[in-house]
Amino acid sequence: MLVFALQKLLPGDPALMIAGEERDPKVVEFIREKYRLNDPLPVQYGAWVTQIAQGDFGRSLRTDVPVTTLIAQKLPVTIQLAVMAMIVAILVGVPAGILAAVKKGTITDYLANFFALSGLSIPNFWLGILLIFLVSVQLGWLPASGYVSPARDLWLSIKTMLMPAFVLGTALAATLMRHTRSAMIEVLGADYIRTARAKGLYERTVIMKHAMRNALVPIVTLMTLLFGELLGGAVLTEQIFSIPGFGKLVVDAVFTRDYAVVQGIVLCTAIGFIVMNLLADVVYILINPRLRGA
Incomplete structure (x- = not known):
């Protein structure tokens, strides 16, 4: 404290x-x-x-600004980055995991596992610098750094956050892919899946309606934990892309010994984890009818 x-x-x-x-x-x-x-x-x-x-987190020792004001300024930035990174991770990781489980032992499964290993192995800071050099400096497709509020210019805000969201989403997608693959392989070997196939249902219906729905429970748990980590601030990514979010705020506060800001961010991060776990319990009930019956 x-x-x-x-x-x-x-x-x-x-x-x-x-x-x-x-x-x-x-x-x-x-x-x-x-x-x-x-x-x-x-x-x-x-x-x-x-x-x-009473909602009083104190005042910054460096700027004498209330900590709640600083958090209110930086939290929307980090939430936007976290949401975009999770969208990238879900769009890439979940389909890749399903495809790897269905095509287990084939070249598709090996390629998906290679992607997951690459996503877990490549450092975020190296990938971020590489994307800035290729996409921004060489090709000029996206802004190299900075942040624009969606209220000011929605499209420019998306373009500015696209690269950092991709950098974070790649690592999350690799984790999601491996867990989705494991959950789907376990579910596809269950008796009710064989019964559904024996009834003559289309394979796509068996996978998406019966297998995927039951495999979602552990995946939802992982998603909430990953999103909670993102809310804690992607320190290196925000530093590389000069994004004024939680990560950059906490780094600046540590270097300037602004203890009130540091403990305010840590407390908000802990509250975020609690809220995300509560949300996961609610989603369990929505996706699993047996829990609603209980």
């Missing part, structure tokens, strides 16, 4: 030194009083929890 971290700064920390001289002791004492550093630790923690319960 902020109060615990600030105690390491006071007194005599290089962060409080100007031109090699320590600041006025009166200033140090003022800061200790302002942040309740003279109170016992349980009192400090209780005061912090009370402020958080």
Whole structure:
């Protein structure tokens, strides 16, 4: 927490030194009083929890801007990037996993597994730099970096976020592909799948209506966890593409020792994980009729 971290700064920390001289002791004492550093630790923690319960995350030590204001500015950017990355991952990873499971042991299965291995092995920062060089510098198809709000220009905003979303989505697609393949292979060997085929149903109906629906439960769990990680901020990707999201905000806050901002982002990330897991439980009921009956 902020109060615990600030105690390491006071007194005599290089962060409080100007031109090699320590600041006025009166200033140090003022800061200790302002942040309740003279109170016992349980009192400090209780005061912090009370402020958080009231929606007060404190103020930035560097800019003196409320942390809630900074989060409100950066969170929509990260949400947009996370949504676009998940769309890329779902459109690529899920169909590839289904196809690999249906064509198990064929060249299609081997190619899908090679794609998954490549997506997991290629570093995001290297792929991002490579795309900037090829797509932006050499071909000039997409902007190299920056961010444009959808409210200002929707199409330009999509073009600006397309490359970073692809960089993040490639790694997520590889993970989704492997889990989708495993879930589909397990479901395709079930008795009710053989019964559906014995009834003369089309293979496409068997796969999409019977197999895929039952294989979605573990995939939905993975999707929510991956989306929660994206909300935590894709630090390297946002730094490479100069996207002013959670990742860039937390990196800047760490380097400037802006503890209030760091703990505010961490707290919001934890809340995001909780919300996504709750959403996964709701989706389970929607896709699995047996849970609705229970």
